[in-house]
Amino acid sequence: MLPALRTEVYEANLELVRRGLVIYTFGNASGISWEERLIVIKPSGVPYETMRPDDMVITNLEGRVVEGSLRPSSDLATHLTLYRAFPPIGGVVHTHSRHATAWAQACREIPCFGTTHADYFCGAVPVTAALTPEEIQSDYEANTGAAIVRLLEGRDPLGCPAALVAGHAPFCWGKSVTDAAHTAVIVEELAAMAWQTLTINPAAAPLPAALRDKHYFRKNGPKAYYGQKA
Amino acid sequence: MLPALRTEVYEANLELVRRGLVIYTFGNASGISWEERLIVIKPSGVPYETMRPDDMVITNLEGRVVEGSLRPSSDLATHLTLYRAFPPIGGVVHTHSRHATAWAQACREIPCFGTTHADYFCGAVPVTAALTPEEIQSDYEANTGAAIVRLLEGRDPLGCPAALVAGHAPFCWGKSVTDAAHTAVIVEELAAMAWQTLTINPAAAPLPAALRDKHYFRKNGPKAYYGQKA
Amino acid sequence: MLPALRTEVYEANLELVRRGLVIYTFGNASGISWEERLIVIKPSGVPYETMRPDDMVITNLEGRVVEGSLRPSSDLATHLTLYRAFPPIGGVVHTHSRHATAWAQACREIPCFGTTHADYFCGAVPVTAALTPEEIQSDYEANTGAAIVRLLEGRDPLGCPAALVAGHAPFCWGKSVTDAAHTAVIVEELAAMAWQTLTINPAAAPLPAALRDKHYFRKNGPKAYYGQKA
Amino acid sequence: MLPALRTEVYEANLELVRRGLVIYTFGNASGISWEERLIVIKPSGVPYETMRPDDMVITNLEGRVVEGSLRPSSDLATHLTLYRAFPPIGGVVHTHSRHATAWAQACREIPCFGTTHADYFCGAVPVTAALTPEEIQSDYEANTGAAIVRLLEGRDPLGCPAALVAGHAPFCWGKSVTDAAHTAVIVEELAAMAWQTLTINPAAAPLPAALRDKHYFRKNGPKAYYGQKA
Numbered sequence: 001m002l003p004a005l006r007t008e009v010y011e012a013n014l015e016l017v018r019r020g021l022v023i024y025t026f027g028n029a030s031g032i033s034w035e036e037r038l039i040v041i042k043p044s045g046v047p048y049e050t051m052r053p054d055d056m057v058i059t060n061l062e063g064r065v066v067e068g069s070l071r072p073s074s075d076l077a078t079h080l081t082l083y084r085a086f087p088p089i090g091g092v093v094h095t096h097s098r099h100a101t102a103w104a105q106a107c108r109e110i111p112c113f114g115t116t117h118a119d120y121f122c123g124a125v126p127v128t129a130a131l132t133p134e135e136i137q138s139d140y141e142a143n144t145g146a147a148i149v150r151l152l153e154g155r156d157p158l159g160c161p162a163a164l165v166a167g168h169a170p171f172c173w174g175k176s177v178t179d180a181a182h183t184a185v186i187v188e189e190l191a192a193m194a195w196q197t198l199t200i201n202p203a204a205a206p207l208p209a210a211l212r213d214k215h216y217f218r219k220n221g222p223k224a225y226y227g228q229k230a
Numbered sequence: 231m232l233p234a235l236r237t238e239v240y241e242a243n244l245e246l247v248r249r250g251l252v253i254y255t256f257g258n259a260s261g262i263s264w265e266e267r268l269i270v271i272k273p274s275g276v277p278y279e280t281m282r283p284d285d286m287v288i289t290n291l292e293g294r295v296v297e298g299s300l301r302p303s304s305d306l307a308t309h310l311t312l313y314r315a316f317p318p319i320g321g322v323v324h325t326h327s328r329h330a331t332a333w334a335q336a337c338r339e340i341p342c343f344g345t346t347h348a349d350y351f352c353g354a355v356p357v358t359a360a361l362t363p364e365e366i367q368s369d370y371e372a373n374t375g376a377a378i379v380r381l382l383e384g385r386d387p388l389g390c391p392a393a394l395v396a397g398h399a400p401f402c403w404g405k406s407v408t409d410a411a412h413t414a415v416i417v418e419e420l421a422a423m424a425w426q427t428l429t430i431n432p433a434a435a436p437l438p439a440a441l442r443d444k445h446y447f448r449k450n451g452p453k454a455y456y457g458q459k460a
Numbered sequence: 461m462l463p464a465l466r467t468e469v470y471e472a473n474l475e476l477v478r479r480g481l482v483i484y485t486f487g488n489a490s491g492i493s494w495e496e497r498l499i500v501i502k503p504s505g506v507p508y509e510t511m512r513p514d515d516m517v518i519t520n521l522e523g524r525v526v527e528g529s530l531r532p533s534s535d536l537a538t539h540l541t542l543y544r545a546f547p548p549i550g551g552v553v554h555t556h557s558r559h560a561t562a563w564a565q566a567c568r569e570i571p572c573f574g575t576t577h578a579d580y581f582c583g584a585v586p587v588t589a590a591l592t593p594e595e596i597q598s599d600y601e602a603n604t605g606a607a608i609v610r611l612l613e614g615r616d617p618l619g620c621p622a623a624l625v626a627g628h629a630p631f632c633w634g635k636s637v638t639d640a641a642h643t644a645v646i647v648e649e650l651a652a653m654a655w656q657t658l659t660i661n662p663a664a665a666p667l668p669a670a671l672r673d674k675h676y677f678r679k680n681g682p683k684a685y686y687g688q689k690a
Numbered sequence: 691m692l693p694a695l696r697t698e699v700y701e702a703n704l705e706l707v708r709r710g711l712v713i714y715t716f717g718n719a720s721g722i723s724w725e726e727r728l729i730v731i732k733p734s735g736v737p738y739e740t741m742r743p744d745d746m747v748i749t750n751l752e753g754r755v756v757e758g759s760l761r762p763s764s765d766l767a768t769h770l771t772l773y774r775a776f777p778p779i780g781g782v783v784h785t786h787s788r789h790a791t792a793w794a795q796a797c798r799e800i801p802c803f804g805t806t807h808a809d810y811f812c813g814a815v816p817v818t819a820a821l822t823p824e825e826i827q828s829d830y831e832a833n834t835g836a837a838i839v840r841l842l843e844g845r846d847p848l849g850c851p852a853a854l855v856a857g858h859a860p861f862c863w864g865k866s867v868t869d870a871a872h873t874a875v876i877v878e879e880l881a882a883m884a885w886q887t888l889t890i891n892p893a894a895a896p897l898p899a900a901l902r903d904k905h906y907f908r909k910n911g912p913k914a915y916y917g918q919k920a
Contacts, residue, residue, distance in 0.1 A: 019483075023249075023419065024412070025457070026346075045457025074448065074456045096346045098419065102426035105344035106434050114565035115628045116486075116556045133440040140444055167437045168345045182484070189483065189558065195426055196562035196655055204566050207627050210593040214600055218534065226534045227485070227505025253709075253879065254872070255917070256806075275917025304908065304916045326806045328879065332886035335804035336894050363900040370904055397897045398805045425886055479713075574795035575858045576716075576786045642714070649713065649788065656792035656885055664796050667857045670823040674830055678764065686764045687715070687735025 001058055001067050002040055005031050005177075009040040010053040012093065012181040017048045019185045021097040028073035031091040031177035032083050037061050041079060043070035074141065081145025082173060086157035091177025093184045096169040099191035103127070104164035110190055111206045113197045117190045118207055118215035119226075120161075125187060126151050127164040144168070159220075162187045231288055231297050232270055235261050235407075239270040240283040242323065242411040247278045249415045251327040258303035261321040261407035262313050267291050271309060273300035304371065311375025312403055316387035321407025323414045326399040329421035330414075333357070334394040340420055341436045343427045347420045348437055348445035349456075350391075355417060356381050357394040374398070389450075392417045461518055461527050462500055465491050465637075469500040470513040472553065472641040477508045479645045481557040488533035491551045491637035492543050497521050501539060503530035534601065541605025542633055546617035551637025553644045556629040559651035563587070564624035570650055571666045573657045577650045578667055578675035579686075580621075585647060586611050587624040604628070619680075622647045691748055691757050692730055695721050695867075699730040700743040702783065702871040707738045709875045711787040718763035721781040721867035722773050727751050731769060733760035764831065771835025772863055776847035781867025783874045786859040789881035793817070794854040800880055801896045803887045807880045808897055808905035809916075810851075815877060816841050817854040834858070849910075852877045 012029040016022045025048070030041035040056050057068035063080055065072065073079070079092045095101075103110050109124040110117070117125075128147040135143035148163045148171055161183045162172040170187050174180040197204050206212075219226040242259040246252045255278070260271035270286050287298035293310055295302065303309070309322045325331075333340050339354040340347070347355075358377040365373035378393045378401055391413045392402040400417050404410040427434050436442075449456040472489040476482045485508070490501035500516050517528035523540055525532060533539070539552045555561075563570050563585075570585040572578055577585075588607040595603035608623045608631055621643045622632040630647050634640040657664050666672075679686040702719040706712045715738070720731035730746050747758035753770055755762060763769070769782045785791075793800050799814040800807070807815075818837040825833035838853045838861055851873045852862040860877050864870040887894050896902075909916040 023415065043458070071458055098423055099426060101344060101346055102423050102430055105423060105427040106431035108431055113627070114561060116561055130438065131441065133438075136440045136444045140448075167343070167441055185483065193558055193562050193565060195430055196559060197565040199429060199659055200562055200655055201566035201568055208590065208593070210596045211591065211627055214596045218600075228503070228531055253875065273918070301918055328883055329886060331804060331806055332883050332890055335883060335887040336891035338891055360898065361901065363898075366900045366904045370908075397803070397901055425890055429889060573857070574791060576791060645713065653788055653792050653795060656789060657795040659889060660792060660885055661796035661798055668820065668823075670826045671821065671857055674826045678830075688733070688761055 002033055002036065002038060005033055005040045006053050006056045006058075009042070009056050009091075009177050010051070012091065012177040013042050013051070014048065015178075015181045016093070016095055016184065019188075021095045021184055021188055022048070027093070027095040028075055028079075029091065029093040029177050029181055030073070030076075030079045032089075034087070034090070038066065039076075039079065039083065041072045041076055043068070044072060044074050046070065075144075077139070077141035078145040078148075078171065081142050081149060082171070085145070085149040086152075086173060088156075088158055088175070089173045089180075090175050091173060091180040093172045093177065093180040094169065095184050095188075097184065097188040097191075099195055100164065100170040100187050101168075102195065103191050104169050105167060107166045109164065110187070110194050111204075112212055113194050113204055114207060115211065115215040116193060118212040119219045120183065120186050120190070122159065122212060122216040122220075124206070125162050125164060125170075125190065126160065128166050130166050232263055232266065232268060235263055235270045236283050236286045236288075239272070239286050239321075239407050240281070242321065242407040243272050243281070244278065245408075245411045246323070246325055246414065249418075251325045251414055251418055252278070257323070257325040258305055258309075259321065259323045259407050259411055260303070260306075260309045262319075264317070264320070268296065269306075269309065269313065271302045271306055273298070274302060274304050276300065305374075307369070307371035308375040308378075308401065311372050311379060312401070315375070315379040316382075316403060318386075318388055318405070319403045319410075320405050321403060321410040323402045323407065323410040324399065325414050325418075327414065327418040327421075329425055330394065330400040330417050331398075332425065333421050334399050335397060337396045339394065340417070340424050341434075342442055343424050343434055344437060345441065345445040346423060348442040349449045350413065350416050350420070352389065352442060352446040352450075354436070355392050355394060355400075355420065356390065358396050360396050462493055462496065462498060465493055465500045466513050466516045466518075469502070469516050469551075469637050470511070472551065472637040473502050473511070474508065475641045476553070476555055476644065479648075481555045481644055481648055482508070487553070487555040488535055488539075489551065489553045489637050489641055490533070490536075490539045492549075494547070494550070498526065499536075499539065499543065501532045501536055503528070504532060504534050506530065535604075537599070537601035538605040538608075538631065541602050541609060542631070545605070545609040546612075546633060548616075548618055548635070549633045549640075550635050551633060551640040553632045553637065553640040554629065555644050555648075557644065557648040557651075559655055560624065560630040560647050561628075562655065563651050564629050565627060567626045569624065570647070570654050571664075572672055573654050573664055574667060575671065575675040576653060578672040579679045580643065580646050580650070582619065582672060582676040582680075584666070585622050585624060585630075585650065586620065588626050590626050692723055692726065692728060695723055695730045696743050696746045696748075699732070699746050699781075699867050700741070702781065702867040703732050703741070704738065705871045706783070706785055706874065709878075711785045711874055711878055712738070717783070717785040718765055718769075719781065719783045719867050719871055720763070720766075720769045722779075724777070724780075728756065729766075729769065729773065731762045731766055733758070733762060734764050736760065765834075767829070767831035768835040768838075768861065771832050771839065772861070775835070775839040776842075776863060778846075778848055778865070779863045779870075780865050781863060781870040783862045783867065783870040784859065785874050785878075787874065787878040787881075789885055790854065790860040790877050791858075792885065793881050794859050795857060797856045799854065800877070800884050801894075802902055803884050803894055804897060805901065805905040806883060808902040809909045810873065810876050810880070812849065812902060812906040812910075814896070815852050815854060815860075815880065816850065818856050820856050
């Protein structure tokens, strides 16, 4: 089933390794076929070195495995919550990449300090509120997704394709799992730059709105003029 | 003698090189056969580039060499103290990896700032008290082990598989030497993340107990549901 | 047209990848033939992995494409402004390299803290003033160049071959695009060293003028004695 | 002349590249034959990629080239001053490695924060006083060496095989050029650890004397017991 999506999800997972965002069995990427309403996701705790495309697990939107002999990522329920709440998205990526995780652990949003950031996010990479003990003790993974959904309330999820979960790490999404993995790499880079910016100037201010919007809309939306014509 | 353990210890030592935790002749890993009551340990001061499995040294629990023509690691007595005090463990790894060593030098435990940490430690990676001049001047390496043993008093050593020695560096252990090396890599990553977390937010607080326990027990203990069924 | 310059520009772009200054489609390098009054520049948004020398775009000094089927870098107008204002230069390089960008985001010049810096810059790497909303909303890229030109007013541009654009990132230039790419690598290294210098000693002072001048003129200008005789 | 030393000096220079201590033409290593009273040193400004053993330059202790067609390193006079003042040494290495240079730029000695440091230095890696304008304007390179010699006055130079030149970068030395290059790598690692130690705990104290001495003399001097018997 879904051989092309299976390969794309597999490659997106490997891209996280190649870009240095994950070690051992950290991280997970998934993609969805909205037509089939099926999700392809990395299996839980399988080392990247030996992982094969066939190891990807296919589930429905309720999380029932429909193909694959391995258990899906333990974060599956977070992915499912995001897919159900954000219908325009086609992929979800979760990593514990070093710099982005440091911001999540600091319970701080990543401020939009520069144009590198504004090329991807028209504002901060937001951070969720802490989950309550009740949310943690029951349906933890789904509630992690729900905290992200609440954080994005009223926004186009493709206009803010990542969030930090407080005390945890980033989740990223996009039109495809390839895009979500790309965003995960970008968020890691933005987190590293922002950390150093703060050290150099603890009073550093976010980018003025005019410059932020200029860069964001130069690369995103109908008036974008970065890159080659489609 | 013990060819399988010898190879495993050799490979664990090389894993430290591959993961960037050691340079030159830094670091040492050992494993124990509880059945034979024999330890296999890296030789002292031999470069990793030329080290062979046959260079591993086999000693008894009193540190007497029973096989091998090279001198064992100068930290052998620390390893032996840990094995004698922590019978469930099968391997010990010591490195001077950069970030974890910085925390040891700062004489600070690594706080459990996030779920990456809580996946492996249900609380801080603790730091020992300073050794007294007497402990340093006589039986230094054994006393280093004793400081770790005192620090872990009353705890299951497999529930806290690493400690920082104040002013020195981390020691890690586990069911096997492979596990101990894995923990050494994780501790280095946690140390890096915690350092950056503190820089971003000097008032960063440890993870709430509910989230810490959720992650720890999701991956450890009888109710773990991370990874594949055994 | 201009096959040698085309190859040199292509190679300078790749050098940015090899030195870790750019990821994905970040960054752009261009070179000029003053004889032909033509610029060779990287195309916009093309991944380095698949980019070929033939993909370079040739434009005139007004930015009209005279050869090439791809769109030129979206930062072309900044390059053109620099070429028109700085006739002695032969190449321009723009990156979002991590450490230099952190200084730009902090809106701080990189102080000349040491001789490594003074080997290349006889003073700080300066940072522009912020652009006004009007400058951003109309002719943004040309105005970015104009802000750099104002910053360098009255100076020999080859005596200060880089500047940080506030909230954005570095632009570098030189006698050739190869030199400009070399400077981009150096600025990144200087930015990293300066960041760490500040952390170690928040009151660190710039190098005394005598030592700064000694190093600068040891390596630059008519009395230079570093390197081999021409 | 001196083919073995020539090769050793060439290899020591390349080791600096392999360990990430130098970029482009940064850094220089030399070795001495005390019997011949001749120095073999890296040529000035030659890229490592194309450098060959035959490019090494041989000079006498007054700096006159006795073999080789290239100009010697512009720091030759610093090397010569160190050789003349420190007869037990056999090699000198100078780099602008990132972390050690940051300490030099901060005009701060690298405190002996841990046992990694104490394995090599029985105390801080010291930093010179600033050179006077007169010392800079005339015989700068020799005066740089003289500042190091003054700093080490009354000490065995092999007991403190490196120093930071204020506002500049580290110089290292040893029984051989191979040893000096090894020390340069260690100093870079110690500088990185010390920088992070200070960030984690701005009040971090140097290692107590007992522990510092224990580690230093465990690895150095007549009672050393680290490594294999000679």
